[in-house]
Amino acid sequence: MRKQLFDIPKGIIYLDGNSLGPLPVSVNKKLNQTVNDEWRTLLIKGWNDAGWHRQPLTLGDRLAKLIGAQANTVVVGDTLSIKIYQALAASLQMRPDRKVVLSDNGNFPTDLYMAKGLLDSLDKDYELRIVDPEAIAENLDESVAALMLTQVDYRTGRLHNMKELTARAHAVGSVAIWDLAHSAGAMPIDLEACNAEFAAGCTYKYLNAGPGAPAFIYVRPDIVNDIKPALAGWLGHASPFGFELNYTPGPAIERMRVGTPPVLQMSALDAALDIWDGVSMSEIRKKSILLSELFISEVEKRCPTLNLVSPRDSAKRGSQVSFAFENGYAAMQAIIAGGVIGDFRAPNIMRFGFTPLYIDEDDVRQAVDVITDVIQNNLWDREEYKTRKEVT
Amino acid sequence: MRKQLFDIPKGIIYLDGNSLGPLPVSVNKKLNQTVNDEWRTLLIKGWNDAGWHRQPLTLGDRLAKLIGAQANTVVVGDTLSIKIYQALAASLQMRPDRKVVLSDNGNFPTDLYMAKGLLDSLDKDYELRIVDPEAIAENLDESVAALMLTQVDYRTGRLHNMKELTARAHAVGSVAIWDLAHSAGAMPIDLEACNAEFAAGCTYKYLNAGPGAPAFIYVRPDIVNDIKPALAGWLGHASPFGFELNYTPGPAIERMRVGTPPVLQMSALDAALDIWDGVSMSEIRKKSILLSELFISEVEKRCPTLNLVSPRDSAKRGSQVSFAFENGYAAMQAIIAGGVIGDFRAPNIMRFGFTPLYIDEDDVRQAVDVITDVIQNNLWDREEYKTRKEVT
Numbered sequence: 001m002r003k004q005l006f007d008i009p010k011g012i013i014y015l016d017g018n019s020l021g022p023l024p025v026s027v028n029k030k031l032n033q034t035v036n037d038e039w040r041t042l043l044i045k046g047w048n049d050a051g052w053h054r055q056p057l058t059l060g061d062r063l064a065k066l067i068g069a070q071a072n073t074v075v076v077g078d079t080l081s082i083k084i085y086q087a088l089a090a091s092l093q094m095r096p097d098r099k100v101v102l103s104d105n106g107n108f109p110t111d112l113y114m115a116k117g118l119l120d121s122l123d124k125d126y127e128l129r130i131v132d133p134e135a136i137a138e139n140l141d142e143s144v145a146a147l148m149l150t151q152v153d154y155r156t157g158r159l160h161n162m163k164e165l166t167a168r169a170h171a172v173g174s175v176a177i178w179d180l181a182h183s184a185g186a187m188p189i190d191l192e193a194c195n196a197e198f199a200a201g202c203t204y205k206y207l208n209a210g211p212g213a214p215a216f217i218y219v220r221p222d223i224v225n226d227i228k229p230a231l232a233g234w235l236g237h238a239s240p241f242g243f244e245l246n247y248t249p250g251p252a253i254e255r256m257r258v259g260t261p262p263v264l265q266m267s268a269l270d271a272a273l274d275i276w277d278g279v280s281m282s283e284i285r286k287k288s289i290l291l292s293e294l295f296i297s298e299v300e301k302r303c304p305t306l307n308l309v310s311p312r313d314s315a316k317r318g319s320q321v322s323f324a325f326e327n328g329y330a331a332m333q334a335i336i337a338g339g340v341i342g343d344f345r346a347p348n349i350m351r352f353g354f355t356p357l358y359i360d361e362d363d364v365r366q367a368v369d370v371i372t373d374v375i376q377n378n379l380w381d382r383e384e385y386k387t388r389k390e391v392t
Numbered sequence: 393m394r395k396q397l398f399d400i401p402k403g404i405i406y407l408d409g410n411s412l413g414p415l416p417v418s419v420n421k422k423l424n425q426t427v428n429d430e431w432r433t434l435l436i437k438g439w440n441d442a443g444w445h446r447q448p449l450t451l452g453d454r455l456a457k458l459i460g461a462q463a464n465t466v467v468v469g470d471t472l473s474i475k476i477y478q479a480l481a482a483s484l485q486m487r488p489d490r491k492v493v494l495s496d497n498g499n500f501p502t503d504l505y506m507a508k509g510l511l512d513s514l515d516k517d518y519e520l521r522i523v524d525p526e527a528i529a530e531n532l533d534e535s536v537a538a539l540m541l542t543q544v545d546y547r548t549g550r551l552h553n554m555k556e557l558t559a560r561a562h563a564v565g566s567v568a569i570w571d572l573a574h575s576a577g578a579m580p581i582d583l584e585a586c587n588a589e590f591a592a593g594c595t596y597k598y599l600n601a602g603p604g605a606p607a608f609i610y611v612r613p614d615i616v617n618d619i620k621p622a623l624a625g626w627l628g629h630a631s632p633f634g635f636e637l638n639y640t641p642g643p644a645i646e647r648m649r650v651g652t653p654p655v656l657q658m659s660a661l662d663a664a665l666d667i668w669d670g671v672s673m674s675e676i677r678k679k680s681i682l683l684s685e686l687f688i689s690e691v692e693k694r695c696p697t698l699n700l701v702s703p704r705d706s707a708k709r710g711s712q713v714s715f716a717f718e719n720g721y722a723a724m725q726a727i728i729a730g731g732v733i734g735d736f737r738a739p740n741i742m743r744f745g746f747t748p749l750y751i752d753e754d755d756v757r758q759a760v761d762v763i764t765d766v767i768q769n770n771l772w773d774r775e776e777y778k779t780r781k782e783v784t
Contacts, residue, residue, distance in 0.1 A: 009433055016435065020439075023428075031427065043401075046603060078471070080651055080652075082470070105637060110626035117639065122514065123515070210656060228512070233471070234473065234501050237501070237505065242738060243501050247501075247504075258473050259474060260594070260603075264602060341436060
């Protein structure tokens with residue numbers, strides 16, 4: 001749909017935008033402007049005159065439109081791990097008499113680690129209860145302070161029904177926290193209708209803002225002014241440049257800011273968001289399903305040794321398709337060597353992401369040709385593909 | 393000393409490197425390489441093949457050399473606020489029976505806010521005790537879990553004796569945490585000799601890594617493996633790509649990593665650190681004192697209405713000089729309009745930073761000419777200079 005807005009190397013079919021989006025063409029110019037017209041030229045004055053100081057909020061407002069949130073409910077900064085910590089810490093304040101945080105084993109590990117780290121530090125009888133994704137509803141009871149889930153499973157692409165689970169959480173008095181890492185920019189999200197208290201996400205996957213791009217957090221506007229931030233950083237202060245000794249939280253979502261924002265990464269995000277102007281998220285979703293369905297049917301027809309581990313029902317699947325294969329690691333290396341980039345997740349999962357902004361049906365067909373060649377001809381069975389690297 | 397390595401606009405004398413360092417010439421090329429040769433070309437493979445994943449550690453090792461720390465004791469990431477939080481949370485674990493965190497009212501506010509946010513969330517009888525800088529020693533007793541100070545006062549430039557106060561803290565069994573925001577890159581620091589348990593700092597001031605550049609944290613190697621991180625992010629996990637449900641901290645300083653590192657900012661930091669190769673920090677300090685002394689004597693001679701609020705003894709002063717002046721805000725705006733960039737800190741402090749890498753004696757003399765013109769001729773007394781902007 002907007003392939004010309006990305007700078008993708010010739011000969012590469014990139015099915016890993018669910019992990020790191022490719023380079024938007026506009027980023028070079030924007031970064032050059034930030035470095036030379038702003039940092040070099042304005043120096044310290046850049047904080048006011050180039051709008052750096054407000055950037056976490058202006059970018060938050062741009063992101064809000066992509067996830068069905070109002071203006072002034074989203075702020076950008078830090079990493080997703082930190083934003084999840086903030087959301088959970090605030091949730092526990094809201095439900096001081098409850099001791100359970102409920103999540104599932106399809107959640108991205110860092111969310112679970114950050115939660116456990118927080119709960120352990122609180123020195124109370126807190127429990128992080130991790131259940132199967134299907135068992136969430138039955139485990140929601142009045143002991144649960146917060147339901148903390150990732151909407152789309154990073155391995156299988158399994159999609160939770162955010163609205164329904166949020167309603168179930170609310171029915172037992174639990175707060176709901178959603179991690180949108182694998183859904184923001186991949187499908188329509190209507191945070192306002194969903195009514196969840198918190199959401200957080202990253203911008204380097206479907207939002208294409210580059211390696212290490214900042215995270216974002218959403219807080220429902222009716223509760224935000226009651227939050228006493230656990231991470232009480234100076235840029236979340238009501239008057240950050242008053243340099244008072246005591247912390248007074250800033251208005252609304254501003255209190256979820258912490259330290260000095262990463263201006264160069266913010267600038268790349270700003271450029272990457274331009275791509276979404278005028279894009280219909282429903283169209284993206286429709287096209288993503290079309291591409292995923294084509295991919296599944298072709299792979300299953302031609303590579304019967306690969307087992308689909310993503311939900312077959314597209315309504316229950318995000319924008320990625322995963323296949324299990326015993327030699328998945330080596331096979332993925334061979335596929336990458338063939339010009340099709342997907343990735344691997346332990347223990348045996350080959351992941352392929354479908355991003356209609358720059359992937360079309362021809363790409364999918366060509367990708368399946370490469371995968372078929374690797375699988376049917378055992379091209380993965382070479383030493384060079386079997387050596388593990390740290391990150392895949 | 394290395395002025396040619398910076399791209400400073402003609403006609404500007406930049407005395408605000410203590411707030412945001414100017415652009416190193418090499419940053420453009422390095423960023424271009426990171427964006428185009430790495431992100432564009434390697435895409436997801438950049439995490440391994442361009443070393444992005446290890447960057448927080450390789451950059452940490454480069455920084456370690458500038459602050460007297462061993463290799464593998466420093467890691468880069470997040471913001472200084474977050475790093476202070478991590479250090480304090482770990483300190484409280486180390487002294488579970490003590491309830492006081494001692495700091496001073498010259499500490500940068502975010503350190504105090506983050507500490508208070510943490511202490512309040514712990515729901516115990518914790519106290520953040522904030523005293524005058526001169527009263528630290530007398531307030532150190534066996535109730536103190538952690539002494540948390542910034543080495544150089546952001547307003548006045550007052551320099552704490554890090555080694556002596558650390559020894560005093562240790563004498564009463566307290567942990568010591570040092571914020572090096574205004575000293576790293578400004579003077580010799582010998583963390584190993586100082587023996588403090590924790591230090592943290594930022595890289596956008598004297599280290600010139602650009603707006604929003606990442607922070608760093610140091611942990612003394614003999615204690616690091618006992619720390620159970622409060623912010624238990626996946627990249628601090630012993631096996632981040634094993635995607636286990638339970639958190640196991642990574643080896644040594646790696647456990648202080650949290651989420652995905654900001655690769656573009658890391659890359660700018662990498663370029664900025666090249667400038668320090670072969671630079672003697674003692675030479676920097678010697679030159680900085682020479683410049684500051686010249687500045688103080690000239691300003692006092694020519695602008696008697698300005699009152700020195702920095703320590704007069706250069707051994708007790710960091711690399712900045714501050715003067716109090718009732719109309720300091722407007723005066724600083726007028727001085728900036730005259731081509732000399734310093735900054736203002738409420739309520740009445742005009743700050744000037746001295747950075748020998750790119751400031752010499754001629755710059756200081758010219759700067760004093762401009763300041764004298766503004767003060768002697770009341771140039772600050774114009775409406776245009778009196779309107780407050782958010783960040784100064």
